[in-house]
Amino acid sequence: MRPAALFPLFRPLASLPGLGPKLAKLAEKLTGPHAVDLLWHLPCGIIDRRFQPKIAQAPHGRVATLTVRVDQHVPPLGPRYPYKVRCTDETGVLELIYFHARADWLERLLPLGRTMVVSGTVEWFQETLQMNHPDAVLPEDQRDTLEVVEPVYPMTAGLPAKTLRRAVKAALDLIPDLPEWQDGPWLARQSWPGWADALRRAHNPDTESELDPLSPARRRLAYDELLANQVALALVRRQQRKLAGRMLAGDGRLRAKALAALPFRLTGSQEGALAEIFADMGADRRMLRLLQGDVGSGKTVVALMALLNAVETGAQGALMAPTEILARQHAETLAPLLDAAGVGWAVLTGRDKGKARAAVLERLASGDIGVLIGTHALFQEDVGFHDLGVAVIDEQHRFGVHQRLQLSAKGRAVDVLVMTATPIPRTLTLTAYGDMDVSRLTEKPAGRKPIQTVTVALDRLEEVVAGIRRKVAEGARAYWVCPLVEESEQVDLAAATERHAFLRAGFGDRVGLVHGKMKAADKDAVMAAFAEGRLDVLVATTVIEVGVNVPEATVMVIEHAERFGLAQLHQLRGRVGRGAAASTCLLLFDPHLTETARQRLKTIRETEDGFLIAEEDLRLRGAGEVLGTRQSGLPSFRLADLEVHGDLLPVARDDAQLIVNKDPELSGPRGQAVRTLLYLFERDAAARTLRSG
Known part of the structure; x- marks a missing residue:
C-alpha cells in the first residue's frame, strides 16, 4: 500500500488550480497524470526581471522591469495597427504595444496618471523605447508581488506557461x-x-x-x-x-557429443561464461544471468550447453526468441548439434496450429522433447512442460523485468539465462539488469574475418550498384537495408518498395523484398530463398537487424546510414562476415551531415568492438535512445541523466545492497x-x- 503521506502527491492533475479537464489532458501528455509528475518536470531556463533601469538606460533586446507613469492611451487607426499606451519617467518615453486588445480592458489595466511597474523585453524603434505585450503589469504599491526570477519549463502546444507554473506551485505546496x-x-x-x-x-x-x-x-x-x-x-x-532453486549439474555426456560435432573450438570467453553458468545451475538457488555478447561472439552455442546441462539431469530446456524468423533460425543452427547429442527437440511459434501444435504439446508434456525452441508462444497457458529446468531468453531488451518474473512460473525453480547481442554500456547494465549476474563474451570465434566498412556519399549510388553487380557475378549475396524514414512503417515501406523496383530493373527477378508489414510465412519464404541462393540481393527494412544468419552474404549496404543509431548500424553490419569469405559494409550517407551523425559514421568505420560502440552511442545519444527505451524494458529516468550523473550510479547500487542486506x-x-x-x-x-x- 502506498504510504498515506504520499496520497496528496498522487492526486490527479485536474484537481490542481488552473487545470480544468481540458488543460489537465495537455499537462498529462507533457508530464504524467499525477501532481508528483509536475515535481519531476524541472525548469529548463529562467527569466530574470531583476534589472530595473531608467527608460533612457534600457538596452535593446533585454528583459527589463521599469517604473513609469501612464500618460496617454492611443487607440489604433485601424484593425491592422496596434493599441499604444504612452508612459514616461524623468529620462524618456516608453510605448507599451498591444495587438488585438480591447480598449476597456487596457484602460482598467493601465489607468491614466497612475505609476505602474511593467516588465518584459524592451526594443528601441525610431528613437523610442517600446515593450510589446508586457509579461507583467502591476501598480507600484504591489511591486513586491512581481516574480523577479521566473522559471521556464519545457512546454507543449496549447498549454499556457502561466497555467503550468501555477499548477507546479500548487504541487510544491503539497510536498509532505x-x-x-x-x-x-x-x-x-x-x-x-x-x-x-x-x-x-x-x-x-x-x-x-x-x-x-x-x-x-x-x-x-x-x-x-x-x-x-x-x-x-x-x-x-x-x-x-x-525462491528455492534446484541443483542442475549434468554429467557432461550430451555436451561432449555436441562439442564433437562443432566445426570449431570454444573461445576462452565462451568457456569462462559456461563456467559461471554451470556454477549457477549447480547451486541451490535460481540462476538469473545475463549473457552479453557481440554479434557473432557465439552466444547460441553457450546457450545450447546450458540447455544440454539441464537435459543431462532429466529436466527440459526452453529457448525463447522475440520473432518467428529468429526462433526458426535458432532451430536450424541447433538442430544438427541436438541431433548429434541424441536429444529430442521441437519448434513452437504462434504459427503452429491444430494437430501439429497438439502433437508438440503432447510430446512436451510427456518429456519426449528435451529442448523446445520458440517465441513467447511458449508461455501461453496451455503449454505444459514435463519438467522445465532452464529457460534461455534471446534478445532480452524486448522483454522487461516483469516477463522475467513471469517466466519462473512455467516450471519448478526454473533457471533463467538471458542473452543479448546488443552490447549494453555498463551504466545501463546496472540500471536495467541490476537484478541479474552478468557474463560477457568479448572474443569472436576463430575464422571470423574483420568486415571492411566504407562510407560512400549517396550521390555515388550508380557506382555502388555497379560494384554489387560485380560481386554478385563472383557468387556473392548482398543485403540492401532501406532507411528509417520516420516512425512510420508505411513510409519505410514506400522507400523499400521503391528501392526494390530500382534494383530489379538492374538485377532482374533475383532481388527479394522483406518488410515488417508482410505475413510471417511470406517473410520466411523470401528469407529462405535468399539463404538458399535463389535470390542474390535482399532489400529489407530493419526487420533483418537481429539474428538472421546467411554465411554466403558478404555485402551489406545501409542506405541513409546517418539516420540509424550506432548500435543499430553495428547490429546490421553483423549480418555479414559470418562465413569464410571477406565481407564489406557500405554506409551510404547524405552529404549534409550533422556533427553527431559524422561522429557516428566515423566510430562505426573505425571499430568492430560492440562494447566500445555502445559506450560511444550512450555518449552521443543519451540513455533513452540507446535501446529505444519505448520497447526496451529499460527504466526511463526523469531526474537522473546517466551521462551526467553516471558517477552516482555505483554509489546508489552499493548503498542499495547495504540497505537490503541489513534490513531485508x-x-x-x-x-x-x-x-x-x-x-x-x-x-x-x-x-x-x-x-x-
Whole structure:
C-alpha cells in the first residue's frame, strides 16, 4: 500500500488550480497524470526581471522591469495597427504595444496618471523605447508581488506557461514532510539539501547555474531516483534468490557429443561464461544471468550447453526468441548439434496450429522433447512442460523485468539465462539488469574475418550498384537495408518498395523484398530463398537487424546510414562476415551531415568492438535512445541523466545492497523511509515483494 503521506502527491492533475479537464489532458501528455509528475518536470531556463533601469538606460533586446507613469492611451487607426499606451519617467518615453486588445480592458489595466511597474523585453524603434505585450503589469504599491526570477519549463502546444507554473506551485505546496532516506554522513559529505528543499530549489532557481544538472539540488534528486531504481532491483533479485532453486549439474555426456560435432573450438570467453553458468545451475538457488555478447561472439552455442546441462539431469530446456524468423533460425543452427547429442527437440511459434501444435504439446508434456525452441508462444497457458529446468531468453531488451518474473512460473525453480547481442554500456547494465549476474563474451570465434566498412556519399549510388553487380557475378549475396524514414512503417515501406523496383530493373527477378508489414510465412519464404541462393540481393527494412544468419552474404549496404543509431548500424553490419569469405559494409550517407551523425559514421568505420560502440552511442545519444527505451524494458529516468550523473550510479547500487542486506524487509527507521522512496518513484512492483508493514 502506498504510504498515506504520499496520497496528496498522487492526486490527479485536474484537481490542481488552473487545470480544468481540458488543460489537465495537455499537462498529462507533457508530464504524467499525477501532481508528483509536475515535481519531476524541472525548469529548463529562467527569466530574470531583476534589472530595473531608467527608460533612457534600457538596452535593446533585454528583459527589463521599469517604473513609469501612464500618460496617454492611443487607440489604433485601424484593425491592422496596434493599441499604444504612452508612459514616461524623468529620462524618456516608453510605448507599451498591444495587438488585438480591447480598449476597456487596457484602460482598467493601465489607468491614466497612475505609476505602474511593467516588465518584459524592451526594443528601441525610431528613437523610442517600446515593450510589446508586457509579461507583467502591476501598480507600484504591489511591486513586491512581481516574480523577479521566473522559471521556464519545457512546454507543449496549447498549454499556457502561466497555467503550468501555477499548477507546479500548487504541487510544491503539497510536498509532505518525509523522513530522510539517504545515508546521513554521505548526505553531509555531498553538502546536499534535504529532499523537499532540493525540490523547491530546483523549481525556483535564482541563477542560470542552478539549472545545471550538477547543481547540489539536482544531483540530490538524481541520486534519489537512482537509489529507488537500485533498491527496487536489489529487492527483485533478493526475491528471486529466496525462491528455492534446484541443483542442475549434468554429467557432461550430451555436451561432449555436441562439442564433437562443432566445426570449431570454444573461445576462452565462451568457456569462462559456461563456467559461471554451470556454477549457477549447480547451486541451490535460481540462476538469473545475463549473457552479453557481440554479434557473432557465439552466444547460441553457450546457450545450447546450458540447455544440454539441464537435459543431462532429466529436466527440459526452453529457448525463447522475440520473432518467428529468429526462433526458426535458432532451430536450424541447433538442430544438427541436438541431433548429434541424441536429444529430442521441437519448434513452437504462434504459427503452429491444430494437430501439429497438439502433437508438440503432447510430446512436451510427456518429456519426449528435451529442448523446445520458440517465441513467447511458449508461455501461453496451455503449454505444459514435463519438467522445465532452464529457460534461455534471446534478445532480452524486448522483454522487461516483469516477463522475467513471469517466466519462473512455467516450471519448478526454473533457471533463467538471458542473452543479448546488443552490447549494453555498463551504466545501463546496472540500471536495467541490476537484478541479474552478468557474463560477457568479448572474443569472436576463430575464422571470423574483420568486415571492411566504407562510407560512400549517396550521390555515388550508380557506382555502388555497379560494384554489387560485380560481386554478385563472383557468387556473392548482398543485403540492401532501406532507411528509417520516420516512425512510420508505411513510409519505410514506400522507400523499400521503391528501392526494390530500382534494383530489379538492374538485377532482374533475383532481388527479394522483406518488410515488417508482410505475413510471417511470406517473410520466411523470401528469407529462405535468399539463404538458399535463389535470390542474390535482399532489400529489407530493419526487420533483418537481429539474428538472421546467411554465411554466403558478404555485402551489406545501409542506405541513409546517418539516420540509424550506432548500435543499430553495428547490429546490421553483423549480418555479414559470418562465413569464410571477406565481407564489406557500405554506409551510404547524405552529404549534409550533422556533427553527431559524422561522429557516428566515423566510430562505426573505425571499430568492430560492440562494447566500445555502445559506450560511444550512450555518449552521443543519451540513455533513452540507446535501446529505444519505448520497447526496451529499460527504466526511463526523469531526474537522473546517466551521462551526467553516471558517477552516482555505483554509489546508489552499493548503498542499495547495504540497505537490503541489513534490513531485508525495510522495517527499520531507514528502511521505512526507503520504502516511501520506492512508492514516491512508483517502484510499487518491487515494494510489493516486501511483507506489508
